[in-house]
Amino acid sequence: MDPDWIAIDWGTSNLRVWAIAASGAILARAGSDEGMARLSPDGFEPALLRLIGGWLGTRPLPALACGMVGARQGWTEAAYRAIPCAPLDPAALTRAPTRDPRLDLRIAPGLSQDRPADVMRGEETQIAGALMLEPGFDGVVCLPGTHSKWAHVSAGEVVSFQTHMTGELFELVSRQSVLRHSLGADDAPHREEAFLAAVSDAISRPERIGSRLFGIRAEGLLHGLAPATARARLSGLLIGMELAAARPYWLGQPVALIGSSGLARAYATALAAQGAQTRSLDATACTLAGLTSLLATGTRP
Amino acid sequence: MDPDWIAIDWGTSNLRVWAIAASGAILARAGSDEGMARLSPDGFEPALLRLIGGWLGTRPLPALACGMVGARQGWTEAAYRAIPCAPLDPAALTRAPTRDPRLDLRIAPGLSQDRPADVMRGEETQIAGALMLEPGFDGVVCLPGTHSKWAHVSAGEVVSFQTHMTGELFELVSRQSVLRHSLGADDAPHREEAFLAAVSDAISRPERIGSRLFGIRAEGLLHGLAPATARARLSGLLIGMELAAARPYWLGQPVALIGSSGLARAYATALAAQGAQTRSLDATACTLAGLTSLLATGTRP
Numbered sequence: 001m002d003p004d005w006i007a008i009d010w011g012t013s014n015l016r017v018w019a020i021a022a023s024g025a026i027l028a029r030a031g032s033d034e035g036m037a038r039l040s041p042d043g044f045e046p047a048l049l050r051l052i053g054g055w056l057g058t059r060p061l062p063a064l065a066c067g068m069v070g071a072r073q074g075w076t077e078a079a080y081r082a083i084p085c086a087p088l089d090p091a092a093l094t095r096a097p098t099r100d101p102r103l104d105l106r107i108a109p110g111l112s113q114d115r116p117a118d119v120m121r122g123e124e125t126q127i128a129g130a131l132m133l134e135p136g137f138d139g140v141v142c143l144p145g146t147h148s149k150w151a152h153v154s155a156g157e158v159v160s161f162q163t164h165m166t167g168e169l170f171e172l173v174s175r176q177s178v179l180r181h182s183l184g185a186d187d188a189p190h191r192e193e194a195f196l197a198a199v200s201d202a203i204s205r206p207e208r209i210g211s212r213l214f215g216i217r218a219e220g221l222l223h224g225l226a227p228a229t230a231r232a233r234l235s236g237l238l239i240g241m242e243l244a245a246a247r248p249y250w251l252g253q254p255v256a257l258i259g260s261s262g263l264a265r266a267y268a269t270a271l272a273a274q275g276a277q278t279r280s281l282d283a284t285a286c287t288l289a290g291l292t293s294l295l296a297t298g299t300r301p
Numbered sequence: 302m303d304p305d306w307i308a309i310d311w312g313t314s315n316l317r318v319w320a321i322a323a324s325g326a327i328l329a330r331a332g333s334d335e336g337m338a339r340l341s342p343d344g345f346e347p348a349l350l351r352l353i354g355g356w357l358g359t360r361p362l363p364a365l366a367c368g369m370v371g372a373r374q375g376w377t378e379a380a381y382r383a384i385p386c387a388p389l390d391p392a393a394l395t396r397a398p399t400r401d402p403r404l405d406l407r408i409a410p411g412l413s414q415d416r417p418a419d420v421m422r423g424e425e426t427q428i429a430g431a432l433m434l435e436p437g438f439d440g441v442v443c444l445p446g447t448h449s450k451w452a453h454v455s456a457g458e459v460v461s462f463q464t465h466m467t468g469e470l471f472e473l474v475s476r477q478s479v480l481r482h483s484l485g486a487d488d489a490p491h492r493e494e495a496f497l498a499a500v501s502d503a504i505s506r507p508e509r510i511g512s513r514l515f516g517i518r519a520e521g522l523l524h525g526l527a528p529a530t531a532r533a534r535l536s537g538l539l540i541g542m543e544l545a546a547a548r549p550y551w552l553g554q555p556v557a558l559i560g561s562s563g564l565a566r567a568y569a570t571a572l573a574a575q576g577a578q579t580r581s582l583d584a585t586a587c588t589l590a591g592l593t594s595l596l597a598t599g600t601r602p
Contacts, residue, residue, distance in 0.1 A: 112519075112522075112523055114523070116512075116516055116519075117516055117519040117520040117523045117524055117526075118515070118516065118519045119518075119519045119523065147479070147515055162512050163512060163516075164512045165474075165478065165479075165511050165512075165514045165515045166511050168478050168479065169470075169474075169478075169511065172473040172474070172478060173466075173470075173473070176477065177466065177469050177470075177473060178448070178466075178469065203508075205546075206507045206508035206510075207503075207504075207542055207545035207546040208546045209510070209542065210466050210467050210470065210539070210543055210546065211463050211464060211465045211466075211543075211546050213466045213470075214448055214465065215417055215418055215419065215464075217420075218413075218414075218417075218418040218419045218420045221413075221420055222381075222415070222418045222420065223418055225418075238511070241508055241510065241511055242511055242512075244508035245506075245508040245509045245511065245512050
């Protein structure tokens with residue numbers, strides 16, 4: 001195996017790597033749970049070598065990384081680039097210090113917005129990838145997740161963006177609050193009706209989220225609310241609150257939804273019920289297209 | 302020491318007991334962290350005897366308890382009473398099974414509301430106490446806490462109530478979300494200006510809570526938001542969302558706020574800024590007055 005370069009997606013919880021041929025073909029892939037949150041600064045290079053050590057030859061191999069690996073607590077800090085700007089800039093990569101001379105690693109910086117204050121790391125690469133996969137796309141990119149992002153993209157630049165703690169709130173409430181006794185398992189069949197009713201409820205009365213959450217518990221105690229329905233309702237309430245706040249993003253705009261998981265499908269369903277049409281893009285394909293776009297210029301040793 | 306009866310406030314996290322004389326004087330008090338959540342059904346009697354064993358004589362001593370001790374997972378279930386009804390009814394106590402013949406323990410049931418589904422356990426006793434301390438009170442009782450309650454009281458009955466997960470959300474987000482890095486210590490001086498601005502922001506745009514939460518993190522990273530200000534803002538956002546949903550309760554109504562903690566003061570400040578005047582009642586005084594009201598009839602062995 002003779003890869004041309006290595007693509008790295010290094011987030012808070014996970015590390016994923018791909019060996020890419022000069023043709024663009026994926027020669028190999030690997031992953032681990034050694035995300036940024038589990039590593040000290042000295043731990044990044046060994047964690048990476050555990051996955052790609054066997055792919056290295058004798059000459060320095062270019063590697064491009066995105067995500068929290070470039071945070072202040074990461075391998076080395078890649079300072080945010082301020083919007084408005086293109087999501088990625090091949091001239092604005094940060095070289096990571098390495099002990100192994102066969103590694104030539106550069107990290108893509110995230111984006112920052114001054115007012116309202118906001119930041120992203122990793123999603124900028126997926127947005128750049130979406131622009132590679134859909135050249136000329138003008139509109140809104142939505143990236144559901146722990147910290148969901150909505151970005152307005154125009155003429156190849158990110159013009160504004162907004163982050164919501166929706167996914168993190170879902171995890172905290174479903175696993176650690178009093179509701180943990182009331183919810184079904186992760187893989188319960190999706191209850192679309194309960195989900196959409198909760199989305200609509202949250203959009204029309206977002207201030208009631210805090211009481212609706214306790215209401216899920218009370219309805220379980222008093223009326224035997226089914227755990228799978230309870231989970232769908234929790235998801236719908238939190239996603240509905242997000243859609244209410246993100247309305248200026250999705251209303252009357254083409255929306256590209258990055259992600260192929262059940263979560264992205266839930267967003268597509270909720271947006272469709274609000275009259276917004278979305279197109280879906282595969283998250284990994286966007287990440288790899290974004291990193292590939294960086295390779296074009298200036299990244300060879 | 303020859304107590305006439307024992308008052309017990311037994312919640313999810315804590316157990317508090319008082320030895321009361323026939324005159325109503327408090328002869329002794331004690332407490333532990335053996336709350337309902339830490340005990341199996343067999344563990345309640347020993348946990349109670351560890352605190353009050355020394356207060357017992359030879360004859361059975363009446364004891365009255367309120368709170369989660371009466372939940373399905375408690376000592377013995379005291380079935381909810383459905384509103385509208387008086388907050389407490391001396392004829393509706395549930396006797397707890399005991400091994401020690403010197404214990405004659407009865408548990409006050411909580412209240413339930415059919416639609417929207419809601420429940421309370423423990424607060425009903427404080428509401429009854431508030432009615433003892435302010436005879437003829439007609440209006441709204443607010444009990445801030447892990448699960449804040451708002452109850453509309455008229456002609457001595459609870460007519461409707463509403464629960465908000467405000468306190469639990471604050472604990473989860475401040476201790477376990479990405480914001481835990483951005484917030485000051487518990488005892489940071491209260492930042493009233495930031496708190497009130499956040500209350501007002503949440504009341505006018507409650508749907509933005511999920512993005513405002515992440516904004517606290519981003520403003521810390523980009524603009525050095527002070528940790529004490531960040532904590533005040535988080536508190537204000539969550540309390541503001543609660544006030545927005547509870548507006549039909551506090552608007553134009555006399556509001557009795559039960560609690561003397563910093564949290565109750567924060568609610569009083571936030572409500573005053575919205576033009577609502579509150580009177581404050583001490584939480585422990587309300588609990589004891591409520592339990593005392595039960596003693597009047599039918600509870601002697």
